[in-house]
Amino acid sequence: MASRKERDPEIIPLICQFVARRNRIQEEDVAALARFCRNHAELSPGEAESLFALARAGLPSCPEWGDFFAETLSAWFVEDYAGHDVGVGAARHLITWLGGDDARLNPACFRLLTQVLERAAHCPEELLAFARACLMRAMGVERLAPKPDVQVA
Numbered sequence: 001m002a003s004r005k006e007r008d009p010e011i012i013p014l015i016c017q018f019v020a021r022r023n024r025i026q027e028e029d030v031a032a033l034a035r036f037c038r039n040h041a042e043l044s045p046g047e048a049e050s051l052f053a054l055a056r057a058g059l060p061s062c063p064e065w066g067d068f069f070a071e072t073l074s075a076w077f078v079e080d081y082a083g084h085d086v087g088v089g090a091a092r093h094l095i096t097w098l099g100g101d102d103a104r105l106n107p108a109c110f111r112l113l114t115q116v117l118e119r120a121a122h123c124p125e126e127l128l129a130f131a132r133a134c135l136m137r138a139m140g141v142e143r144l145a146p147k148p149d150v151q152v153a
Contacts, residue, residue, distance in 0.1 A: 012036050012043075013050040020054055025061035030068045037068075040076040048076055052097040058106040066108040074115035084121040091127035098130075105134050 012033065019029045033051070037043060055069050082090030094116065095101065098109050105113065113131055117123060 012047040016050040016054040020057055020059070023059055025054070025059050025065045027062045027064055030062060030064040034068055034072075037072050040072050041080050043072075043076045043080070045081070048073060048081070049097065055106070055108045055112070056099050061108070066111055069108045070111035070115050073112050074119055077112075077116055078119040082120075084119070086116070086120045086123045086127060088124045088126060091124045091130075094127065095130050101130065101133070103134065104137055110134065110138065 015029065015032055015036070019025055037047075037051075051069060051073060055073075077090075077094060078084060078086070082094070086094075094113075095103075098105060098113060103109075113134065117127075117131060
């Protein structure tokens with residue numbers, strides 16, 4: 001495989017754009033992306049953003065997509081981008097890449113978030129709160145509101 005310096009820096013974004021236009025992530029798409037993403041350390045933030053955008057689209061996908069996306073991007077994020085002691089700035093970038101504070105994560109994005117939390121030695125409270133909120137939304141609980149006081153006459 002060619003290193004990032006030897007390969008066209010636009011190839012991963014182009015593959016992602018092609019797949020998004022087709023409106024379905026197929027096994028051969030994952031194989032093509034995996035060929036260029038073998039070494040997560042060589043991913044640029046722009047290439048990672050292309051993969052995040054494809055994941056956020058929530059397209060119908062083959063079973064291999066979720067494994068590839070979560071494994072590749074969680075390794076890149078923790079080992080190469082943020083470090084094992086994830087700081088607030090990197091946590092905010094991850095939250096943005098996953099769709100923002102009110103995101104409803106699809107399975108691939110939720111798996112990525114889970115793997116980041118598992119790989120990191122430390123995560124800021126903001127990322128943990130985001131993960132809890134995503135879990136609550138996935139469970140169908142928008143917010144745990146206090147019960148109103150009921151006055152008995």
